[in-house]
Amino acid sequence: MVYEAASRWRAVDEYFVDTLVEEDAALRASRLGSHEAGLPPHEVAPNQGALLSLLARMIGAARVLEIGTLAGYSTIWLARAVGPSGKVVTLELNASYADVAQRNLEKAGVAERVEVMVGPAVDALARLVEQGEEPFDVVFIDADKPNNPAYLQASLALTRRGSIIVADNVVRDGAVINADSADDRVQGVRRFLQMLSDEPRLEATAIQTVGSKGWDGFALAIVR
Ligand code: DHB
Ligand code: MG
Secondary structure, three states: OOHHHHHHHHHHHHHHHHHOOOHHHHHHHHHHHHHHHHOOOOOOHHHHHHHHHHHHHOOOOOOEEOOOOOOOOHHHHHHHHHHHOOOOEEEEEOOOHHHHHHHHHHHHHOOOHHEEEOOHHHHHHHHHHHOOOOOOEEEEEOOOOOHHHHHEEEHHOOOOEEEEEEEEEOOOOOHHOOOOOOOHHHHHHHHHHHHHHHHHOOEEEHHHEOOOOOEEEEEEEEEE
């Protein structure tokens, strides 16, 4: 990678965020506090959080399912997008990350509209399907990548016509094009993208992004 370009991507992200994105104290504290607490710096960038919020509000979303909570940074963006009468269900494997997230959600004033489910997301998803959970308007998939195919399968059972599904990290410095990759994260993303293509109930695309999070991308799909 050309490092000069990477530092420009970062500078442009800073400019966009300074100019366009309102990251309030609670969001900022959750992002920086998460890094200080030693959690992996894998949360979405501020302008990506704003994108998730805009997508949710563009379709008038009231119910959001997030797979992969980490410290709750994107969760706060999505919880604010659905408003006080909306609901976000967010799934986190790691109990200590979930604790950090819960505190961040409380500080951001959105804890009552968010349910953090702790444990393997595949199990939580199976429970949600079993209990006949109402369909979600938005699903954001941003957890362990090898399970992306399972997450997409469950998402289909938990959405309705017009729901949108967004997945983070579908590019990873271009690693996604390596069909022979020994990395099970790459294979998980590739199988996920193939499912998006094969599934007649979904219409999808993917876009590459550069910025403070390096070179990566989102897949986006609508349920039809
Ligand atoms: C990783 C996961 C993410 O969701 C992300 O945005 C960046 C990195 C990871 O597991 O390495
Ligand atoms: Mg991610």
